[in-house]
Each structure stands twice: as structure tokens, then as C-alpha cells.
Amino acid sequence: MALTIGDAVPDFVAASTKGEIRFHKFLDDGPGWTMLFSHPRDFTPVCTTELGEFARHKSAFDALGVQLVALSCDTASDHAEWCKDIEAFKGAPVDFAIIDDSDRTLATRFRMLDPDEKDESKLPVPVRSVFFIGPDKRVRATICYPPLVGRNVPELLRVIRALQLGDAHPVATPVNWQPGDRVMIQPSLSDEEAAARFPGFTKHEVPSGKGYIRMTDDPS
Amino acid sequence: MALTIGDAVPDFVAASTKGEIRFHKFLDDGPGWTMLFSHPRDFTPVCTTELGEFARHKSAFDALGVQLVALSCDTASDHAEWCKDIEAFKGAPVDFAIIDDSDRTLATRFRMLDPDEKDESKLPVPVRSVFFIGPDKRVRATICYPPLVGRNVPELLRVIRALQLGDAHPVATPVNWQPGDRVMIQPSLSDEEAAARFPGFTKHEVPSGKGYIRMTDDPS
Numbered sequence: 001m002a003l004t005i006g007d008a009v010p011d012f013v014a015a016s017t018k019g020e021i022r023f024h025k026f027l028d029d030g031p032g033w034t035m036l037f038s039h040p041r042d043f044t045p046v047c048t049t050e051l052g053e054f055a056r057h058k059s060a061f062d063a064l065g066v067q068l069v070a071l072s073c074d075t076a077s078d079h080a081e082w083c084k085d086i087e088a089f090k091g092a093p094v095d096f097a098i099i100d101d102s103d104r105t106l107a108t109r110f111r112m113l114d115p116d117e118k119d120e121s122k123l124p125v126p127v128r129s130v131f132f133i134g135p136d137k138r139v140r141a142t143i144c145y146p147p148l149v150g151r152n153v154p155e156l157l158r159v160i161r162a163l164q165l166g167d168a169h170p171v172a173t174p175v176n177w178q179p180g181d182r183v184m185i186q187p188s189l190s191d192e193e194a195a196a197r198f199p200g201f202t203k204h205e206v207p208s209g210k211g212y213i214r215m216t217d218d219p220s
Numbered sequence: 221m222a223l224t225i226g227d228a229v230p231d232f233v234a235a236s237t238k239g240e241i242r243f244h245k246f247l248d249d250g251p252g253w254t255m256l257f258s259h260p261r262d263f264t265p266v267c268t269t270e271l272g273e274f275a276r277h278k279s280a281f282d283a284l285g286v287q288l289v290a291l292s293c294d295t296a297s298d299h300a301e302w303c304k305d306i307e308a309f310k311g312a313p314v315d316f317a318i319i320d321d322s323d324r325t326l327a328t329r330f331r332m333l334d335p336d337e338k339d340e341s342k343l344p345v346p347v348r349s350v351f352f353i354g355p356d357k358r359v360r361a362t363i364c365y366p367p368l369v370g371r372n373v374p375e376l377l378r379v380i381r382a383l384q385l386g387d388a389h390p391v392a393t394p395v396n397w398q399p400g401d402r403v404m405i406q407p408s409l410s411d412e413e414a415a416a417r418f419p420g421f422t423k424h425e426v427p428s429g430k431g432y433i434r435m436t437d438d439p440s
Contacts, residue, residue: 002222005347005366006335045404045433048426049394085426089433115226127225141369144362145379146225148386148406150395155375159365166368174269175370184265186368206268206305213265213309 002111003131007139009036012106014071017079018097021069027137031065033160034133038112038126040147041119042074042082050128051083051098052090053153064160071099072126073107073119101126117147132159134167161220169219170197185214222331223351227359229256232326234291237299238317241289247357251285253380254353258332258346260367261339262294262302270348271303271318272310273373284380288316292346293327293339296320321346337367352379354387381440389439390417405434 003009011024027034037054039047054061054068061068072079079098087093099106104123107113113124128151130143140163145151162173171183185194185201191211194201198216206213223229231244247254257274259267274281274288281288294302299318307313319326324343327333333344348371350363360383365371382393391403405414405421411431414421418436426433 002224002331004222004331005364043428043430043432044407046392046394048433049404053395081428085428085430085433088426089424111222111224141366142362142364144225146361146383146386148392149361149379149382150393150397152375152378152396154396155372158372159369162369163366166366172266172368173370174266175273176269176372176374177370184269187264204309206308208263208301208305210263210305212263213268213305215265 003139004142005139009131009133009137009139010109012109014106015076015100016069016097017076017083017094017100021097021099024137026067026069027133030067031062032135033064033066033164034069035061035066035156035160036069036071036129036131036133037151038071038107038129040072040114040117040125040127042072042078043085046147046150047072048082048086048089050150051094052086052092054096055086055092055094056090057153057157058092058095060157061160064157064164066160068096069099070096071101071106071112073101073104073123075102076100114147130156132163134163165218165220171216171219174215179220180218182215183218185216187212223359224362225359229351229353229357229359230329232329234326235296235320236289236317237296237303237314237320241317241319244357246287246289247353250287251282252355253284253286253384254289255281255286255376255380256289256291256349256351256353257371258291258327258349260292260334260337260345260347262292262298263305266367266370267292268302268306268309270370271314272306272312274316275306275312275314276310277373277377278312278315280377281380284377284384286380289319290316291319291321291326291332293321293324293343295322334367350376352383354383385438385440391436391439394435399440400438402435403438405436407432 112126128145132141201216204213303314332346348365352361421436424433
């Protein structure tokens with residue numbers, strides 16, 4: 001099945017560049033949040049830029065309590081060799097696990113395989129999936145780009161910050177939100193509750209008169 | 221089923237603010253690309269910022285040959301009333317169709333419903349799904365954010381530009397790519413082919429000696 005928002009992440013056991021991973025234990029032992037992401041193939045150009053950029057920004061993910069774990073259908077020994085290329089190209093060591101899904105068990109189970117892109121053995125390769133997994137082991141958001149489109153690390157960090165903000169406060173993030181921007185007060189709060197929690201919030205009048213557009217400063 | 225990369229988009233018939241939509245005909249009659257996106261609920265804060273921002277940037281999507289179509293589980297008459305709020309708040313008319321999926325047929329069929337978020341009748345509401353649909357009526361990329369996290373219009377436009385660039389030229393876009401940035405030459409091209417097609421491309425040496433990191437200027 002394709003994993004989507006709200007799904008409990010199944011447990012699994014997999015080899016990786018950091019040894020065997022028992023996924024639920026890995027989640028429990030982590031800092032709270034986990035970002036699991038697949039890439040099509042080791043020793044390919046876009047993937048090298050991506051994993052290098054994740055490596056360069058690992059401290060930003062660490063600061064948000066997010067552990068990283070990559071996955072592709074290459075072997076752990078290929079991953080390890082490839083990491084030397086990544087570090088040489090991007091200047092940062094790959095200090096997170098890369099899962100060895102060379103038998104395609106996980107990529108098949110979670111519908112990550114691209115039906116068009118094949119490796120040199122004519123086997124399908126994964127797309128660029130991202131699963132944002134919360135402390136409750138459930139999928140909180142997903143992104144899925146094809147092999148030709150590299151991901152955007154600032155967008156990934158933006159999504160994590162927005163997820164965490166909505167968990168910590170009764171607010172939600174508007175379109176194009178960036179940390180520090182004003183946020184929307186969740187509809188579940190009455191105006192009285194909003195005033196107590198967010199003094200000085202602003203309410204925008206709209207033709208329906210429903211008064212649901214209420215904004216306040218980023219409370220984080 | 222959850223729609224994912226490579227899936228052919230099924231045909232369906234739905235009511236909308238622009239009249240009945242027969243989806244395959246709608247795709248055929250459009251400019252080539254279609255972005256179908258769901259929102260949780262009319263008359264709610266984040267959705268209003270999103271649809272308003274899509275409305276404000278409609279000319280940018282038009283310029284890329286992308287038609288927009290929204291969907292939620294509200295009625296077409298609610299959509300129409302809500303559009304007055306959106307225009308008042310964001311200053312741009314909502315000049316694209318919003319599908320009336322008030323019986324939740326499509327949201328259920330395509331697994332867009334959030335298991336946690338409910339409306340006032342305790343019925344589930346959709347998440348913030350985005351399906352990038354190519355001229356071949358297949359899903360090319362997806363994004364799925366929860367109700368509390370608004371989407372990012374610059375990222376949506378970035379993905380469309382990257383998809384179109386990879387279709388038009390044998391290149392792929394590296395991590396964090398923005399239009400005008402250098403791109404990666406696809407591994408399917410030999411160095412000779414790359415030199416003919418992209419004179420002056422640069423090849424980065426890496427420890428594996430595999431020579432797969434080859435960059436060139438944005439050819440668009």
C-alpha cells in the first residue's frame with residue numbers, strides 16, 4: 001500500500017549503512033520525528049546532490065528533533081562507496097543511515113517504485129518519496145517527486161516546522177508560510193479563547209460574515 | 221487507491237463551480253498540464269489563504285500551460301459563496317473550477333480523506349493533496365500536507381518547471397534547484413552525446429571515478 005497521511009508506519013527490519021534497523025525501535029530511539037526518504041539510485045547525479053544537501057543540513061534537522069533515514073534499492077556496500085562521492089562533492093559526511101532495500105521489499109510494499117525508470121538490470125527504481133513521521137509513528141505529510149526532479153531542503157524544513165508549530169499551539173500555517181510569519185488561529189477556538197491565548201489577534205472581515213480568518217504572531 | 225507517480229488518472233464526472241466536469245475531457249481540453257488539489261473545507265482560514273494565492277498566481281500557471289482545479293467535500297453553492305470571501309481577502313477572483321465532492325466519492329476513491337480531521341457533521345475532510353498531471357493524463361508528482369500546513373506556491377511552480385524541463389531536455393534538476401540554476405545531464409547520455417548537446421558542460425571528479433556528475437546551464 002502507498003503510505004499516506006494518518007497511516008501508522010508498519011514495523012520492518014532492514015539492513016543499512018549503520019547496521020540492522022528495526023524500524024519501530026529506530027523510531028522510539030530517535031529524537032521524536034523521523035524523515036524517511038527514498039532515492040532512485042546510488043552513483044547518479046541528482047541523488048548525489050540531494051543526499052549531500054541533507055548531510056550539509058543535518059544539524060538543522062537535528063535542531064528540530066528530526067532523524068534522517070534514506071533508502072534505495074542498492075546494497076549497503078554500494079551506499080558506503082557512494083557516500084565517499086557525496087562527501088567529496090558536497091563537503092559533508094553522510095552521517096545518517098541509508099537502508100539497503102536491494103531486494104525491493106520496502107519499495108514494493110510502500111509503492112515507491114517508479115513504473116518507468118529502470119536500472120541497468122531493467123528493474124524499477126524508487127521515486128523520491130518523503131515520509132514525515134511524527135512521534136506517534138504515523139505519517140504526517142508526504143512528498144513524492146520523480147527521478148528527474150530534485151527535492152527542496154528549505155521546503156522540507158518548512159513543513160517540519162509547520163507540523164511542529166500546529167502540534168504545539170492551536171494555530172495553522174497559511175499558504176507560503178515561513179518561520180516568523182503570522183499564523184492562523186484554528187477554527188476550534190472561540191473568539192474568547194483566541195483572545196485569552198493570543199491577545200491582540202486580528203480578525204479579517206469577509207463577505208460571509210463568518211469571521212474565521214484570525215491571525216496572530218508566530219507563537220513559537 | 222491512493223494516486224501515485226505513474227498512475228493513469230481515472231476518468232470521473234463531477235459537479236463544479238464551472239459546471240459539470242468530465243475529467244478526461246477536461247484534461248484533453250486544457251493547455252497540457254493540470255494541477256488537481258484538494259482542500260479540507262470551505263470557509264476555513266488556511267484554505268482561504270491557499271485558494272486566494274492560487275488565484276493571484278493563476279497567470280503564472282497559465283504561462284506554464286497548467287490548468288488548476290480544486291476539490292473539497294463542500295457543495296458547489298458553498299464554493300461559490302466562499303469564493304467571495306477569498307476574493308475579498310486576497311484581491312483576486314477565483315477563476316478556476318472547484319469540484320463539488322460533497323458525497324466524498326472522489327476523496328474516498330483517491331484516499332484523500334484525513335482520518336483525524338472532521339467537519340461539524342463528524343465526517344472526515346480531505347487533506348491538502350496535490351496531483352501534478354502531465355499531458356499523458358498520468359500523475360507526475362504528488363504532495364500531501366495535513367490540514368494545519370498550508371502549501372507553498374513557489375514550490376509548486378518550481379516542481380512544474382522542473383518536470384517540464386526534464387521532458388524537454390535530457391537533463392534533471394538538482395536539489396534546491398530554481399529556474400536559471402545549472403542542471404544535471406541525464407545518465408543516459410554518453411559524454412560524447414553530452415558534449416554535442418551541451419558544449420562546455422562540466423564534469424565533477426569523485427572518488428568512485430564514475431564521472432556521473434555532469435552539469436550544464438539551464439537549457440530552457
